Amino acid sequence: MSKVDRRILKSQEAIKKAFIELMSEKNFDDITIQDIADRANVSRGTIYLHYLDKFDLLDKLIEEHINNMREICESTAEAEYNEANLPLFEYLEHHYLFFSTMLTSKGAPQFRSKFIEFLIEEFKDEVDITKEKNQGLNEDVILQFIVNSYVGIVEWWIANGMPYPPHVMAEQVGILLERNL
Amino acid sequence: MSKVDRRILKSQEAIKKAFIELMSEKNFDDITIQDIADRANVSRGTIYLHYLDKFDLLDKLIEEHINNMREICESTAEAEYNEANLPLFEYLEHHYLFFSTMLTSKGAPQFRSKFIEFLIEEFKDEVDITKEKNQGLNEDVILQFIVNSYVGIVEWWIANGMPYPPHVMAEQVGILLERNL
DNA sequence: ATTGATTTGTTCACTAATGAACAAATCGTG
DNA sequence: CACGATTTGTTCATTAGTGAACAAATCAAT
Numbered sequence: 566m567s568k569v570d571r572r573i574l575k576s577q578e579a580i581k582k583a584f585i586e587l588m589s590e591k592n593f594d595d596i597t598i599q600d601i602a603d604r605a606n607v608s609r610g611t612i613y614l615h616y617l618d619k620f621d622l623l624d625k626l627i628e629e630h631i632n633n634m635r636e637i638c639e640s641t642a643e644a645e646y647n648e649a650n651l652p653l654f655e656y657l658e659h660h661y662l663f664f665s666t667m668l669t670s671k672g673a674p675q676f677r678s679k680f681i682e683f684l685i686e687e688f689k690d691e692v693d694i695t696k697e698k699n700q701g702l703n704e705d706v707i708l709q710f711i712v713n714s715y716v717g718i719v720e721w722w723i724a725n726g727m728p729y730p731p732h733v734m735a736e737q738v739g740i741l742l743e744r745n746l
Numbered sequence: 747m748s749k750v751d752r753r754i755l756k757s758q759e760a761i762k763k764a765f766i767e768l769m770s771e772k773n774f775d776d777i778t779i780q781d782i783a784d785r786a787n788v789s790r791g792t793i794y795l796h797y798l799d800k801f802d803l804l805d806k807l808i809e810e811h812i813n814n815m816r817e818i819c820e821s822t823a824e825a826e827y828n829e830a831n832l833p834l835f836e837y838l839e840h841h842y843l844f845f846s847t848m849l850t851s852k853g854a855p856q857f858r859s860k861f862i863e864f865l866i867e868e869f870k871d872e873v874d875i876t877k878e879k880n881q882g883l884n885e886d887v888i889l890q891f892i893v894n895s896y897v898g899i900v901e902w903w904i905a906n907g908m909p910y911p912p913h914v915m916a917e918q919v920g921i922l923l924e925r926n927l
Numbered sequence: 928a929t930t931g932a933t934t935t936g937t938t939c940a941c942t943a944a945t946g947a948a949c950a951a952a953t954c955g956t957g
Numbered sequence: 958c959a960c961g962a963t964t965t966g967t968t969c970a971t972t973a974g975t976g977a978a979c980a981a982a983t984c985a986a987t
Contacts, residue, residue, distance in 0.1 A: 789945045
């Protein structure tokens with residue numbers, strides 16, 4: 566993996582940051598490429614150098630965050646749920662503006678689906694129906710139960726301005742996961 | 747005045763910001779060009795594209811702030827001292843890190859001289875020895891009195907973390923100027 | 928539907944930034 | 958002082974960003 570020219574990284578960072586800010590201020594449909602260019606302090610042409618259009622920009626942005634979260638999960642795969650959750654909640658906190666924009670009302674509905682998809686992927690190997698407590702329960706039922714509660718908790722936490730710090734969320738969600746997997 | 751390429755402005759802004767930060771963290775002598783480049787997220791060569799060396803960078807930085815202050819003063823030349831001071835104190839507040847670095851102990855002694863030079867320039871036409879209250883006083887004595895008190899007040903205000911908001915400083919310094927000019 | 932204005936996506940010649948390489952100067956420690 | 962290591966300042970070929978121009982598509986309001 567040869568290192569990328571720093572100009573590319575700087576441009577893309579500026580463009581993504583500008584786009585998230587604008588998404589939190591107005592509807593996706595009302596955002597023009599010129600808006601993004603102005604906010605990012607970048608030439609309009611530069612945006613087309615990196616993205617096909619604003620839909621592509623949104624897609625790549627979502628994909629990037631999902632991938633980052635996937636990597637975080639992989640790196641904490643062996644830890645207890647308690648500790649494994651902490652980096653993830655810290656990630657959510659660090660990118661609060663993005664997630665609050667994506668998860669609230671007018672945000673991108675596509676993101677919620679991708680987020681659920683990602684969680685299913687992460688949790689599907691964690692469900693253990695051979696455990697005594699899970700007798701009589703179906704694997705996919707448990708999986709859907711967990712994934713949807715997880716998304717819901719995250720949505721609530723973000724939408725309400727993160728009322729508890731990440732470590733508290735990680736700990737309590739950890740207990741609930743332990744209890745149900 | 748043809749507009750400057752935005753890349754030049756961005757590079758210079760990043761370099762100046764990085765340099766001020768580093769100046770507030772360690773001695774000027776201990777700062778390398780590579781340090782500045784790393785902090786500014788810019789190639790080392792880019793710095794040499796804009797400045798001869800770190801001395802030149804410091805010079806240009808000081809010169810720029812002095813010029814900005816000069817322009818602020820020109821634009822408020824006809825106002826009462828009270829109102830005329832406000833934009834200046836706001837400017838100091840906005841560039842707090844720069845001024846606190848320049849005016850405190852290990853900072854650049856050159857700056858203090860240039861600052862005094864600038865203030866002499868600004869106040870020299872304000873002294874009016876024909877006024878009754880200034881009978882028997884020499885023009886240059888009044889000028890030195892005012893300029894040094896001004897610098898001292900600014901040094902004190904900056905060094906002590908700006909204990910009063912700009913508008914309070916502007917008002918009170920305005921009264922003192924009125925009384926002495 | 929028709930108009931005029933805005934936005935889109937692309938092209939292009941030009942300029943700035945990059946990073947690697949290099950010799951020279953400076954530093955710092957034995 | 959002498960040594961190696963670091964920093965400096967310059968060069969150069971390559972790449973990314975710029976901004977202006979343009980035709981085509983979309984929008985908005987009558």
